[in-house]
Amino acid sequence: MLDPVSIDSSRHALFLDFDGVLVDFAPEPDGVAIDPSLLDRLAVLHDRLDGALAIVSGRRIADLDRFLSPHRFAAAGVHGLESRVAQGGAIERLAGPEALEDVRTHLSTALAVGSALRLEDKGTALVLHYREHPECEGEARELMAAAVAGREGLTVMHGKSIVEVHPAGMDKGEALRRLVRLAPFAGRTPIYVGDDTTDEFAFAVMAELGGIGVKVGPGETGATRRLADIGAVKDWLMEDVDGGC
Numbered sequence: 154m155l156d157p158v159s160i161d162s163s164r165h166a167l168f169l170d171f172d173g174v175l176v177d178f179a180p181e182p183d184g185v186a187i188d189p190s191l192l193d194r195l196a197v198l199h200d201r202l203d204g205a206l207a208i209v210s211g212r213r214i215a216d217l218d219r220f221l222s223p224h225r226f227a228a229a230g231v232h233g234l235e236s237r238v239a240q241g242g243a244i245e246r247l248a249g250p251e252a253l254e255d256v257r258t259h260l261s262t263a264l265a266v267g268s269a270l271r272l273e274d275k276g277t278a279l280v281l282h283y284r285e286h287p288e289c290e291g292e293a294r295e296l297m298a299a300a301v302a303g304r305e306g307l308t309v310m311h312g313k314s315i316v317e318v319h320p321a322g323m324d325k326g327e328a329l330r331r332l333v334r335l336a337p338f339a340g341r342t343p344i345y346v347g348d349d350t351t352d353e354f355a356f357a358v359m360a361e362l363g364g365i366g367v368k369v370g371p372g373e374t375g376a377t378r379r380l381a382d383i384g385a386v387k388d389w390l391m392e393d394v395d396g397g398c
């Protein structure tokens with residue numbers, strides 16, 4: 154598979170996944186931190202691209218802002234259930250926490266009895282984590298399946314050491330479909346960089362729209378380009394843009 158193209162500030166729009174792309178994995182959702190030099194570089198790239206840089210994540214935008222402070226980049230959060238088109242602008246939410254009330258009760262009641270699984274409550278999405286206990290993957294899948302049984306209008310996704318549920322209708326591909334139509338992204342060739350199974354929705358939309366999908370790490374993918382790991386992502390983002398620095 155090919156290496157990613159060099160970023161052309163006049164032609165490209167850059168969409169970056171967060172976990173596994175900009176930060177390494179940690180045992181807990183709050184345990185991650187971005188390399189300060191990479192954060193500075195994102196701000197430079199944002200300006201060079203005339204604002205056409207966005208974070209596309211399963212995380213809430215408020216959490217991304219905390220990790221990327223003081224910057225508040227354009228973003229799609231919770232797989233597109235949240236969006237902020239302009240840097241520092243208002244966050245639009247397509248769903249609220251009430252849609253998951255019964256699932257929340259089911260999961261927290263089951264975990265209270267005793268389990269190595271951890272529940273992350275993102276309001277519009279609920280996540281069962283088993284990174285520290287890979288042997289609990291089956292339990293996580295079964296518990297989530299039981300929690301959503303008989304419920305319509307929900308989507309269950311499987312990511313790296315997580316099982317996640319949120320209201321149906323949104324994924325990173327749909328999130329990108331919306332963003333690329335809007336300024337400052339419209340008219341530019343989108344580049345999407347992601348590492349997980351949930352990023353495959355985005356790679357499929359890249360293929361459809363003539364964009365460029367970049368898979369980080371090993372594994373089958375619909376992306377056409379690949380970077381080995383987050384170190385390679387950083388090196389690529391640090392490269393000269395348009396031959397300048």
Ligand SMILES: O=P(O)(O)OC[C@H]1O[C@H](O[C@H]2O[C@H](CO)[C@@H](O)[C@H](O)[C@H]2O)[C@H](O)[C@@H](O)[C@@H]1O
Binds near residue numbers: 173209273275314
């Ligand atoms: O779309 P992403 O930006 O890749 O976010 C996906 C999920 O990221 C977080 O979980 C992942 O990172 C955790 C911290 O390193 C790790 O413990 C976990 O195993 C990973 O799956 C986040 O907690 C989830 O809510 C996001 O959906």
